[in-house]
Amino acid sequence: MADELTKIIDLSTQSNTSDNYLTFIDQLCEHMDFDFASYATMSPVTGSVLGYANYPDEWKMHYMRMNLHRVDPTIHQSARSIAPVDWTRLSRGESFNSVFYRANDFGLTDQGLTVPVRGPFGDVGLLSVTRSCSEREWKLLTRDKISELQMAAVHLHDSVMQSDVLSRALRRPSLSARETEVLQWTAIGKTQQDIGDILSISHRTVEVHMRSAREKLGALTTIQAVGRAIGYQIIYPG
Amino acid sequence: MADELTKIIDLSTQSNTSDNYLTFIDQLCEHMDFDFASYATMSPVTGSVLGYANYPDEWKMHYMRMNLHRVDPTIHQSARSIAPVDWTRLSRGESFNSVFYRANDFGLTDQGLTVPVRGPFGDVGLLSVTRSCSEREWKLLTRDKISELQMAAVHLHDSVMQSDVLSRALRRPSLSARETEVLQWTAIGKTQQDIGDILSISHRTVEVHMRSAREKLGALTTIQAVGRAIGYQIIYPG
DNA sequence: GCAACACTACGGGATACCCCTAATAGCAAT
DNA sequence: ATTGCTATTAGGGGTATCCCGTAGTGTTGC
Incomplete structure (x- = not known):
């Protein structure tokens, strides 16, 4: 288990291209039995959100076109949290529905988890994973993988921040x-x-x-x- | 392994007393085979410094009397880092020596690791562990335990902040x-x-x-x- | 009913802020 | 050495903000 993690993390310490981050996300899903995963970083000052995901393209298009990041409760909740946030514990409010209402049509589930990480400049990284399965299976999966996800989130955010792709906009x-x-x-x-x-x-x-x-x-x-x-x-x- | 971790973390979700944090640190050492552990946090709003450690009392006295937290490279380095910082990789500068010069006399080693965690208010938590053993043993130990330490740091900081933020919220x-x-x-x-x-x-x-x-x-x-x-x-x- | 508070609005005097220009010193470049 | 950049220092003038009032309306709570 630790070896698998090491393998994945090693990938993230290579060259810092967008493709590399995407393959990292893909491998994360593969190794840990998740359907989809995404990484997003947001500037605490401007509020702009940038990231990578292996969601279906149609969903990504829809998400961007509707500017769902502005209301996405998974983002807003975990941006205020220290510990990982299980989406099943989010309140089913208006903003929740406006995001997940059509998610099912795109093959997505509201059974997900977001791990927040923060850097010294107020920069926030959010690593999210989803999987549609039974509730019991989900509980076991998250319990087993959460500490590896935490590690992965830290290293991914570290890698992204050290590259100047996104950090320039965020750097103080x-x-x-x-x-x-x-x-x-x-x-x-x-x-x-x-x-x-x-x-x-x-x-x-x-x-x-x-x-x-x-x-x-x-x-x-x-x-x-x-x-x-x-x-x-x-x-x-x- | 995951069970042990769960057991420890459960401890941190109980009442938030100083004694509880200290026993958490003790149990952490016991379960993960470390000599000493410490947790420190600095609130950016009040500027207050808060910490718990199971170092020898003499060292704690010496550390406080000399105000070593102002120069401690393990603090300054990890306060600027996202990922865990292995003390063996710190540069052996003046500030390093001024802290670790006398550490050996107090039964401490410079073979340690600090895991930084940040919250949404700019608050920083630093979970540090040490163990004096062979270099090879240290590498193996940290590799095995680092993701659990990461998890423990997150939950400990979360717990501390919830108690602190609670009192702040009352004053809001x-x-x-x-x-x-x-x-x-x-x-x-x-x-x-x-x-x-x-x-x-x-x-x-x-x-x-x-x-x-x-x-x-x-x-x-x-x-x-x-x-x-x-x-x-x-x-x-x- | 009436007290307390939120939201609305106006005036006048004092002051602090904002923009312009401009000088000096230090430091890097080459 | 001269050019260029930044940090630091400073004055004059216009205006927005601040602070002290007063005052009517609507809502909430005892």
């Missing part, structure tokens, strides 16, 4: 010491005048650091810049 | 729909005038909602209010 901008300092003081409620006094510089200068911080963070206002800096974990909320 | 102020709405638009860079147009209300009214939101959040400025709202997960960074 590098702020100067002053910029970070000014943002942090701002976040805890100080005015520019206060900060100028604290740092023994003019409040004009404080504003310049603020401006370049805004530009680097692609923010329209100081408030948005502070929000993003918190999202990127560059500073802490006051 | 309840904002009205309008207040939340106004804060969210502000966080994504809209001005009060913009928001007034979007919500079809006067920009004066927007400011009133902003004011009461600031008061409820105990914030000195709108920026701090937005930062706290993000920290409380009331709104999302723009």
Whole structure:
């Protein structure tokens, strides 16, 4: 069992192409007896979702066309969780139905599991697997494979993040010491005048650091810049 | 093997007392043949550091007295990593020596492994294990146990965070729909005038909602209010 | 019924923020 | 050495925001 896992993980440490990730997902299904698997990563700041899956093409098209990632409860729930999320425990609300309502038509089941992983920059990776079988069989399968799935998710996300395919969009901008300092003081409620006094510089200068911080963070206002800096974990909320 | 793990994890889903976490760590060592284990977490909001370890008391005293957590390379390296970090791969720099220089005197080894886990609030949990044995034995041990350690780390961190987040949730102020709405638009860079147009209300009214939101959040400025709202997960960074 | 609160709206004075320009210092490049 | 980039410093001017009020309507709860 451990050998199988090692074999799979070794695959992920090779070249970081999209094809490689797809074959990794395929092999994962094959080795662990799942129907389908997917990996998705989302930016905590922009909320954009990118990923790979071996779902039927028709479903992928449908999913993308309907922008289902915006309401998909498997994504939103596991994006807020530390531990793996079993889809059978999700509440059957409106958003659940809007995603799984037509899923059966595409050969998919709502019997799935999502393993969330997070990196140091607030980046989130979601490894999901599905299998249509009896409830008892599903319980046994997940119990046996969950720790391997956890490992696989960690290594897959690590690999994806180390490649610059997706990480560039997610990587946090590098702020100067002053910029970070000014943002942090701002976040805890100080005015520019206060900060100028604290740092023994003019409040004009404080504003310049603020401006370049805004530009680097692609923010329209100081408030948005502070929000993003918190999202990127560059500073802490006051 | 899976049964052992289940047994251990069940322990962590009971009451969340410090004693419980300590026995969890002890049992982890016992079941997986490690000498020592530790768990540490840092909350990005409060900045507080929390940890449990079954190291010798003398070492814990020494570690705390010297504030070694500030330079500990096992912490800093794994706090920047997604995947587990084997201490034998750490660079033998100044900070490494300053921690492990005297570790041997206390019966500790530099043959260890740290598994990092992250939650949705930027919280980091570090589960570390050590064992002094031959290099070959160490390699085999870590290869066999790493996926169980990963699982244990996830569940331990999940348990700790649920107890911590619970108390945080009690302190979370309840904002009205309008207040939340106004804060969210502000966080994504809209001005009060913009928001007034979007919500079809006067920009004066927007400011009133902003004011009461600031008061409820105990914030000195709108920026701090937005930062706290993000920290409380009331709104999302723009 | 009445108290408490949410949502709505306006005004005026003080202030902080935002944009422009601009200088100096350091550091990498070649 | 000169060019180029970034970090840091700073002033002037326009405007949006903040803060202090007041005040009417509608909903919720005792």
